[in-house]
Amino acid sequence: MKKSFLIKYGELALKGKNRYMFENKLMDQIRYRIDGLGKFKVQKEQGRLFVEPLGEFEEEEVLSAIKEVFGISYICPVVMIDTDDFDTIKETTIQFMKEQYEDFDFTFKVEARRANKNYPLNSMDICREVGAYILDNFETLKVDVKTPDKRVWIELRDRTYIYSRQIKGLGGMPVGSNGRGMLLLSGGIDSPVAGYMVAKRGVAIDAVYFHSHPYTSERAKEKVIELAKIISRKTGPIRLHVVPFTEIQLAIYEKCPHDQLTIIMRRIMMQIAEIHAKTVKSLALITGEAIGQVASQTIQSLAATNDVCTLPVFRPLIGFDKQEIIDISLKIDTYETSILPYEDCCTVFVAKHPVTKPNIKAIKRSEEKLIDIEEMIDRAVDDTVVIKIKPSRD
Amino acid sequence: MKMNLYFDCAATTKVCKEAINGITNTLEIEFGNPSSKHFKGMKAEDLVTKARKFIAKEIGSSKDELYFTSGGTESNNLAIFGIANAYKRSGNHIVTTSIEHPSVGASVDSIEEGGFKVSKVGVDREGFVDKKSLIELIHEDTILVSIMQVNNEIGTIQNIIELGNAIKLKNPKTLFHVDGIQGFMKLPINVTKAKIDLYSASSHKIYGPKGVGFLYIKKGIKIKPLQYGGSQQKKIRPGTENTPGIIGFYEAVKALSSNVETNYLKTLELKDYFIKAINSSLPEWELNSPVSIGKLNGEVASPYIVSIRSNSIKGEVILHALEDYHICISTGSACSSKKLNVSHVIKAIGISDKENDKTIRISFSASQSTDDIDELVKALIQINNMFGMFIKK
Numbered sequence: 001m002k003k004s005f006l007i008k009y010g011e012l013a014l015k016g017k018n019r020y021m022f023e024n025k026l027m028d029q030i031r032y033r034i035d036g037l038g039k040f041k042v043q044k045e046q047g048r049l050f051v052e053p054l055g056e057f058e059e060e061e062v063l064s065a066i067k068e069v070f071g072i073s074y075i076c077p078v079v080m081i082d083t084d085d086f087d088t089i090k091e092t093t094i095q096f097m098k099e100q101y102e103d104f105d106f107t108f109k110v111e112a113r114r115a116n117k118n119y120p121l122n123s124m125d126i127c128r129e130v131g132a133y134i135l136d137n138f139e140t141l142k143v144d145v146k147t148p149d150k151r152v153w154i155e156l157r158d159r160t161y162i163y164s165r166q167i168k169g170l171g172g173m174p175v176g177s178n179g180r181g182m183l184l185l186s187g188g189i190d191s192p193v194a195g196y197m198v199a200k201r202g203v204a205i206d207a208v209y210f211h212s213h214p215y216t217s218e219r220a221k222e223k224v225i226e227l228a229k230i231i232s233r234k235t236g237p238i239r240l241h242v243v244p245f246t247e248i249q250l251a252i253y254e255k256c257p258h259d260q261l262t263i264i265m266r267r268i269m270m271q272i273a274e275i276h277a278k279t280v281k282s283l284a285l286i287t288g289e290a291i292g293q294v295a296s297q298t299i300q301s302l303a304a305t306n307d308v309c310t311l312p313v314f315r316p317l318i319g320f321d322k323q324e325i326i327d328i329s330l331k332i333d334t335y336e337t338s339i340l341p342y343e344d345c346c347t348v349f350v351a352k353h354p355v356t357k358p359n360i361k362a363i364k365r366s367e368e369k370l371i372d373i374e375e376m377i378d379r380a381v382d383d384t385v386v387i388k389i390k391p392s393r394d
Numbered sequence: 395m396k397m398n399l400y401f402d403c404a405a406t407t408k409v410c411k412e413a414i415n416g417i418t419n420t421l422e423i424e425f426g427n428p429s430s431k432h433f434k435g436m437k438a439e440d441l442v443t444k445a446r447k448f449i450a451k452e453i454g455s456s457k458d459e460l461y462f463t464s465g466g467t468e469s470n471n472l473a474i475f476g477i478a479n480a481y482k483r484s485g486n487h488i489v490t491t492s493i494e495h496p497s498v499g500a501s502v503d504s505i506e507e508g509g510f511k512v513s514k515v516g517v518d519r520e521g522f523v524d525k526k527s528l529i530e531l532i533h534e535d536t537i538l539v540s541i542m543q544v545n546n547e548i549g550t551i552q553n554i555i556e557l558g559n560a561i562k563l564k565n566p567k568t569l570f571h572v573d574g575i576q577g578f579m580k581l582p583i584n585v586t587k588a589k590i591d592l593y594s595a596s597s598h599k600i601y602g603p604k605g606v607g608f609l610y611i612k613k614g615i616k617i618k619p620l621q622y623g624g625s626q627q628k629k630i631r632p633g634t635e636n637t638p639g640i641i642g643f644y645e646a647v648k649a650l651s652s653n654v655e656t657n658y659l660k661t662l663e664l665k666d667y668f669i670k671a672i673n674s675s676l677p678e679w680e681l682n683s684p685v686s687i688g689k690l691n692g693e694v695a696s697p698y699i700v701s702i703r704s705n706s707i708k709g710e711v712i713l714h715a716l717e718d719y720h721i722c723i724s725t726g727s728a729c730s731s732k733k734l735n736v737s738h739v740i741k742a743i744g745i746s747d748k749e750n751d752k753t754i755r756i757s758f759s760a761s762q763s764t765d766d767i768d769e770l771v772k773a774l775i776q777i778n779n780m781f782g783m784f785i786k787k
Contacts, residue, residue, distance in 0.1 A: 213714060213715075214713075214714030215711055215714070250784060254783075
C-alpha cells in the first residue's frame with residue numbers, strides 16, 4: 001500500500017489539441033510548489049495527474065502546497081496497490097478507512113470504476129461487496145446512497161486506487177499557460193487581489209511598485225515585497241520592479257495644477273509600467289481599479305490614464321464593491337498585510353479636491369509644463385531595482 | 395562606509411562592554427538558577443544580590459525594596475495594577491498626567507474601565523505639571539499618583555521632590571509612583587527625599603540589555619502581583635530571575651555610577667550647541683521642549699532629549715530623508731495619510747493637530763561630539779532646502 005495524490009483538473013480537460021501543453025504547465029507548477037517538501041514523481045495518466053511521493057513526506061504540507069496551484073479542480077490523497085486481487089482490495093480499504101478517520105459515526109457510499117471491462121466483477125458488484133465488507137468491520141457505520149457524509153472511491157486501472165477525500169482546488173488555469181502581465185502593485189488591498197485574479201487565468205505575473213523616498217518608508221517597500229511573496233505562492237515567481245518616483249512626483253507637484261496631480265501621476269506611472277512590461281515581454285498591464293472607488297477611478301479618469309497605454313490594461317476588479325475585494329483578499333491571505341499602516345505617508349501629493357471628470361486635452365496641456373519629463377522617466381526606468389520574489393513558505 | 399550617527403538614545407542604546415562581559419559570564423560560567431540549593435545556584439544568587447544592592451543604592455533605597463522585572467512596561471504595569479488591586483478598599487481614585495508614556499496611560503485607562511476613577515492633570519506649554527491643579531485633584535480616596543520623571547518625547551523634567559512632598563502634605567496615605575525610565579542614571583534621584591513609594595526603571599535606555607528593568611516598592615507597601623508562581627522575589631514577581639539581564643543591567647549601572655553629573659553636563663553642552671545651531675540656520679523651526687536648561691534639579695529640560703518642529707515637513711519625511719545621511723532619529727508619532735495620527739504629548743503642550751506631526755525627536759548620549767551635531771544640522775538644512783518648499787496647499 002503506497003500513498004499518493006490524485007489531481008483532477010476541470011477546464012483543462014476541455015482543451016483540444018493543446019491539452020498536453022496545459023497539462024505540462026500544470027505539472028511544472030505542481031513541481032515548483034512541492035519543491036523542497038520531499039522527492040516526488042509527477043506524471044500524467046488518462047486525464048489525471050498523480051503526484052507520487054518517492055520518500056518521506058508530510059501529507060498536510062504537500063496538500064496545502066498543491067492547493068495553491070491554479071488549474072486544479074480536486075486533489076485526492078489516495079492509496080495505491082499494485083494488484084487487482086479483490087480480497088486485497090477489501091482489506092486495504094478497511095486499513096485505509098482506519099487511517100483516514102477517527103470517529104466512525106457517519107454514513108457512506110462506495111463508488112467504483114474499472115478500466116478493465118473484463119474484470120470478473122462489474123462496478124455495481126464492487127460497490128456492493130466492498131460496502132458490505134466495510135459494514136462488517138465498522139458496526140457504527142451506515143450506508144446512504146443518496147446523501148452520504150463520506151464517499152469511498154475505488155478505481156481499478158493499471159493499479160488500484162482507493163480514496164475518500166476530495167479537496168477543492170482553486171480552479172482556473174495553470175500559470176504560464178496564458179502569457180505574462182505586469183501588475184501595478186501598491187501596498188493597498190486591491191492590487192494584490194487583481195494580480196491573483198489574472199494569474200488565476202493562467203497569466204504569469206511581474207510587478208511594478210513606485211517608491212517615493214523619503215515620503216514613503218522602507219517599511220512600506222518591505223510591505224509590498226511581503227504582498228508579492230504572498231501572492232507568488234499562487235502566481236509563481238514575480239520580478240518586482242521598484243521604481244524611484246520622488247523626482248517625478250515633486251516635479252508634478254511644482255509645475256502642475258493641484259487638482260490634476262493624481263491623474264498626471266497615474267498617467268506617468270502607466271507609461272513607466274509599460275516600458276518595464278515590454279522589457280520583460282509582458283503582454284498587458286494589470287491594475288486594481290474599480291469604477292468610482294476614488295476620484296482617479298471614475299470612468300473619465302480611467303479613460304485619461306488609459307490614454308497613455310498601448311498595451312491592453314486588465315482591471316479584473318472593475319465591477320467589484322470594496323467588500324467583495326476585501327473578501328477575496330482575506331481568502332488569499334493578503335488582507336492583514338495590506339492594512340498595515342505604512343502607506344504613502346505624505347498627504348502633500350494629494351489634492352483636497354481632485355478632478356473627477358478630467359479633460360484629456362487640459363491634462364495634456366498641464367503635462368507640457370513638465371519640460372524634461374522624458375529624461376526623468378528615463379532616469380526612473382534606469383534606476384529601477386528589480387527584486388526577484390519567490391514564495392515564502394512560512 | 396559612512397559612519398552611522400545614532401541620535402535615538404531615548405529609544406534604546408548600544409550595550410556597553412562591561413555589560414556584555416557580565417552577560418557572557420552568566421551565560422557561560424555562572425549559569426546556575428538562583429533558587430537551586432547547590433553551590434552553582436548559590437553563586438548565581440550571590441550575583442543577583444550584589445546587583446540588587448548596588449542598583450538599590452543608586453536610588454537611595456535598600457536591596458529589599460527592589461524587584462527586577464522584564465523592563466519599563468512591566469514595572470509601570472506592576473505599579474499601577476498592583477497598587478490599584480491591593481488598595482481598592484481604601485479608595486478608587488488614581489491621578490496621573492496627560493503626558494505619560496502609554497505603559498502608564500494605557501494601564502490607567504484599563505483600570506478606569508474596571509471601575510476606578512482616573513484624573514489626568516494637564517501640563518503647560520513646556521510640559522510641566524501644574525502643582526496647584528495636581529494637589530486640588532487629590533482627595534481622601536486618592537490611592538495613587540503616577541507622574542513621570544522625564545518625558546520621553548520632549549524631555550521635560552518634573553520637579554519630583556517638590557511634587558512628592560506636596561502630594562504627601564495633602565494626603566499622606568496617597569502613594570506616589572514615578573516612571574523613571576528616561577531619568578534613571580541620567581539625573582540623580584533619591585526616593586526618600588522625593589517621598590517616592592514606587593519607581594520604575596529600564597536597563598536598555600542606559601547601555602544595558604533589553605528585557606530587564608526594576609520596580610522599587612517602598613517597604614511596607616502592599617502590592618498584588620501580576621503573575622503567580624514560585625517564591626522568587628517575595629512572590630511579588632515570581633519566576634526564575636533573568637540573571638544575564640540583571641547582571642548586564644548591574645554592570646551598565648556600575649559603569650555610569652560615578653559619571654551621572656559629568657555626562658549630564660557634557661550632554662547639556664551638546665544640546666545647547668544643537669539648539670543654537672538650529673536657531674541660527676533654521677529659524678522658522680520651533681522648539682517643543684522646554685527652553686530652560688541648566689541646573690541639575692528643578693524645573694528644567696533633560697539634556698538627553700530635544701523635540702523640534704519643522705514649519706513644513708512631516709516628521710516622518712525628515713526621518714526617512716535623514717536615513718540617506720546614515721542618521722537615526724525619531725518622530726513624535728507615526729504619520730499616515732489615512733487617519734490623523736497625533737502625539738498626545740505634543741497635543742498636551744498645546745500644539746495644533748496640523749503642526750503636531752511635523753515633530754522630530756533628537757536624543758543624545760554623552761559620547762557624542764559637536765562634530766556629530768554639525769553633521770546632523772548640515773543634513774537637516776539640506777533636507778529643509780530640498781523638501782521644505784513642498785507644503786500642502
